[in-house]
Amino acid sequence: MAALQEADGCVEPAVLPLETTVPPDPRAVSETSRDTAGFETLLSAVVNAAYGYAFRLAHNRSDAEDLVQEAALLAFRGFGSFEPGSNFKGWFFKILTNCYRSKYRRERRRPTVDFDDTPDLYLYARSGEVGFPTDGPDPAAALLDTLGTERVVAALEQLPDEYRIVSTLYFMQDFSYEEIAHTLDCPVGTVRSRLHRGRKILQKALWQAAEEAGVIHARSADL
Amino acid sequence: MSEHPNQMTCEEAFRRLDDFIDRQLIPEEMRLVQEHLAVCAQCTREFNFELSVINGVRDKVSRIAAPSDLLARIASSLTRAGQEGPAGPEGGG
Numbered sequence: 556m557a558a559l560q561e562a563d564g565c566v567e568p569a570v571l572p573l574e575t576t577v578p579p580d581p582r583a584v585s586e587t588s589r590d591t592a593g594f595e596t597l598l599s600a601v602v603n604a605a606y607g608y609a610f611r612l613a614h615n616r617s618d619a620e621d622l623v624q625e626a627a628l629l630a631f632r633g634f635g636s637f638e639p640g641s642n643f644k645g646w647f648f649k650i651l652t653n654c655y656r657s658k659y660r661r662e663r664r665r666p667t668v669d670f671d672d673t674p675d676l677y678l679y680a681r682s683g684e685v686g687f688p689t690d691g692p693d694p695a696a697a698l699l700d701t702l703g704t705e706r707v708v709a710a711l712e713q714l715p716d717e718y719r720i721v722s723t724l725y726f727m728q729d730f731s732y733e734e735i736a737h738t739l740d741c742p743v744g745t746v747r748s749r750l751h752r753g754r755k756i757l758q759k760a761l762w763q764a765a766e767e768a769g770v771i772h773a774r775s776a777d778l
Numbered sequence: 779m780s781e782h783p784n785q786m787t788c789e790e791a792f793r794r795l796d797d798f799i800d801r802q803l804i805p806e807e808m809r810l811v812q813e814h815l816a817v818c819a820q821c822t823r824e825f826n827f828e829l830s831v832i833n834g835v836r837d838k839v840s841r842i843a844a845p846s847d848l849l850a851r852i853a854s855s856l857t858r859a860g861q862e863g864p865a866g867p868e869g870g871g
Contacts, residue, residue, distance in 0.1 A: 591853075591860050599849055606844035620848060627852045628859055675792070679827045690823050695830035699838065707838040726832070727840045732802060751796050758831065 594634050597643045598627060604644065604728055605651055611723045612655045614712065622658070626651040642734070649738045652720065678758040685771050701770050702761065710760035718753035725750055786814040788821050799829050 602623065609619035609626075630637075630650045637646055674680070678698070679689055688694045699707060714722055724730040724738060732750070736743045765771050786794075791814040797803045798811045815822045 591856055595849075595853055595856065598852065602849050602852070603842075603844045606848060607840065607842035610842050611839065616845070620845065620851075623844070623848065624852055624855060628855055631856050631859060676824055676828070678831055679824055682827075689827055692826075693830050693833070694823075694827045695834050699831070699834035704838040704841070707835055711835070711839055723839075726836050729836070729840075732800065747796070747802070750800075754796070754828075754832075757835065761831075761835075 590634055591631070594631050598630075598647070601644045601647055605647060607727060608648065608723060609651060609655070611708075611712070611727060612652075612720065613659070622651060622654050625658075626654045629654065642737075645730075645734050645737050648724070648728070648730075649740070652738055655720075673755040673759045675755065677755060678762060681762050698761075698765065698770075702765055702768065706764045706768060707761065710757060710764050713760045714753055714756050718749055718756055721746055721749040722753040722757060725753075785817070786810050788814070788818060791815070791818070791821050792824070795825060795828060798825070799832065 605623050605626070606619055609622040610616065613619045613622055626647065630647050633650070637643065678695065682695070682698055683689045687698045688696075702710075711719065711722060711726065720739065721735055724735045730738065732743050732746045735746045735750075739746070762771075791798075791811050794803060794807060794811055798808065801808070803811065815825060
């Protein structure tokens with residue numbers, strides 16, 4: 556899978572310049588130390604999830620690390636605006652998402668799946684046609700397990716950005732609609748509609764991946 | 779297929795599929811969908827399949843661990859930033 560190959564052969568991460576727009580304040584050292592400890596405690600609880608999210612957005616380890624580090628620095632500098640006791644993960648993911656958007660704004664990825672005409676229950680219908688299970692306790696497991704993690708991830712990565720970011724937060728982080736809306740600064744209704752469409756596109760992408768991998772042909776031949 | 783006038787039709791239930799799976803419906807609508815599923819094998823199959831896809835994708839995309847030294851590197855950069863001085867609120871607050 557392309558993204559993981561890139562990840563394995565990643566180049567040295569680019570060094571991001573530290574933003575030093577505010578002059579040092581001699582009184583700030585002790586206050587900053589206290590804030591640093593508190594910030595690091597909160598960050599340590601979400602850093603794995605943040606890296607995973609960044610990796611899915613950026614497609615390789617180097618860029619993912621850069622994104623998390625950049626977001627951490629921005630979050631640290633804006634830590635005064637974080638309301639103690641509120642959702643730090645959501646707050647940090649919002650900053651991380653904004654970092655990604657500003658950094659990759661110009662990299663418009665062209666979708667490789669034509670999703671305009673994807674009907675509902677696409678995977679269900681197609682699975683039934685070729686003899687993959689559509690019933691039972693976990694009916695999609697046969698298809699998804701045959702596809703494997705790399706192809707499933709690749710299918711998710713094919714989604715256009717507006718659907719991919721929402722879907723990544725949903726599938727990977729188990730965020731609620733409200734948490735996604737807060738993270739992306741958009742109405743819950745927008746999250747709902749993008750998730751709905753994102754799921755449909757993903758199902759088509761998964762089926763396309765299965766066809767390209769020969770999974771469907773092999774299954775049909777077994778019937 | 780539902781025939782009771784107070785129960786949802788398949789179409790009405792299907793329109794709520796995503797919200798039902800994600801528990802976004804109000805309790806009354808959750809109950810109506812559940813009642814429909816209790817009597818409609820076809821919708822139950824479709825709902826279960828969609829849930830299975832979601833759970834399967836979740837299971838496969840969520841296994842990424844950060845490099846073991848990432849937090850230490852971040853801490854180091856924060857220390858440097860702290861020595862440079864704090865800034866006002868910014869970012870995503």
